[in-house]
Amino acid sequence: MNHKASGLDIFAAVGNTPLLRLSKLSAAVGRTILGKAEFLNPGGSVKDRAAKFIIEDAERTGRLQPGGIIVEGTAGNTGIALTMLGHAHGYTSIIVVPDDQSLEKIELLRVLGADVRLVPAVPFADPNNYYHVARRIAQETPGAIWADQFNNTANARGHYETTGPEIWEACGGQVDAFVASAGTGGTFAGVSAALKERKPSIRTVLADPFGSSLYAYVKHGVLEAQGDSIVEGIGIKRITDNFRSARADDAIRIDDRTTVEMAHYLVREEGLLLGGSAALNVAAAALVARDLPEGSTVVTILCDGGGRYLSRLYSSAWLESNGLLPAAAGLTFLEAAQHAR
Numbered sequence: 001m002n003h004k005a006s007g008l009d010i011f012a013a014v015g016n017t018p019l020l021r022l023s024k025l026s027a028a029v030g031r032t033i034l035g036k037a038e039f040l041n042p043g044g045s046v047k048d049r050a051a052k053f054i055i056e057d058a059e060r061t062g063r064l065q066p067g068g069i070i071v072e073g074t075a076g077n078t079g080i081a082l083t084m085l086g087h088a089h090g091y092t093s094i095i096v097v098p099d100d101q102s103l104e105k106i107e108l109l110r111v112l113g114a115d116v117r118l119v120p121a122v123p124f125a126d127p128n129n130y131y132h133v134a135r136r137i138a139q140e141t142p143g144a145i146w147a148d149q150f151n152n153t154a155n156a157r158g159h160y161e162t163t164g165p166e167i168w169e170a171c172g173g174q175v176d177a178f179v180a181s182a183g184t185g186g187t188f189a190g191v192s193a194a195l196k197e198r199k200p201s202i203r204t205v206l207a208d209p210f211g212s213s214l215y216a217y218v219k220h221g222v223l224e225a226q227g228d229s230i231v232e233g234i235g236i237k238r239i240t241d242n243f244r245s246a247r248a249d250d251a252i253r254i255d256d257r258t259t260v261e262m263a264h265y266l267v268r269e270e271g272l273l274l275g276g277s278a279a280l281n282v283a284a285a286a287l288v289a290r291d292l293p294e295g296s297t298v299v300t301i302l303c304d305g306g307g308r309y310l311s312r313l314y315s316s317a318w319l320e321s322n323g324l325l326p327a328a329a330g331l332t333f334l335e336a337a338q339h340a341r
């Protein structure tokens, strides 16, 4: 036997996350709710997978050369992942972030050594939107590539080739529904396609925050947004190349109160400190589960950890100033959420 320890390099440590059983929630709902623990990736979020596939694709095609610069516009997590993984392969990064994102993510990017460019949070149609700024910086910087997580389909492919099959294996094929939100659409598209291929009858439901157009798009075929949300990293007003391959049977919209209540429920009852998009996903998964026969299994994505949102989602002062202090006992808040669909 060979006893030489080889270990994993950081690229190989991305993925193969556990599929966690949310035990108390499952018992309360009478259906099994499982969460893919993407916050356990080396960079702390689901975006490690997209970053890994985007970097490896750019290396394979020769776009990314030794000592190259990776440029990206991101709500934070993709930048964190690209910067960390990039350093491991000798690249530097320029990360363009809208200034309404959590300070924790921005500080983390700086500590990791990214060249952080904060830009005003303006709509996509504005040329100063972080997406367009990142594209221009990449065009103007010698040796730079634009990661382009929204339209670079290496992103969804990463989930199609890894996240989806991992979920299928971990469930032994016993999965009745997949529920998740979309930021670029990479996760939802890749996983929904991989699972539908293996089990055409699986129910795939897009979970959307207010302020996003995807709910109306899946429900009625029109890109139309209503309201706003405090949840970071998810919700879009356009169809990205990554979202295009999504297989959505239905959509469900989750309001901020439900997300906040669920985030605090998960800390209190399941011992899980998660970000807002993960809490929104779990709330949506619980509501979808209740419409399925008892004993069904629903899988969702636990996108990132709550440590990145201590000054918002887990700050009483911040929550109070936004009228979102959690108040519910148990899961009573899900009853109210049912009506917000």
Ligand code: PMP
Residues within 6 Å of the ligand: 045, 046, 047, 075, 076, 077, 078, 181, 182, 183, 184, 185, 186, 187, 188, 232, 233, 234, 275, 277, 278, 303, 304
């Ligand atoms: N949650 C968080 C916290 C994110 O940063 C992102 C990525 N923007 C998502 C969910 C959505 O993932 P995807 O881009 O694969 O749709």
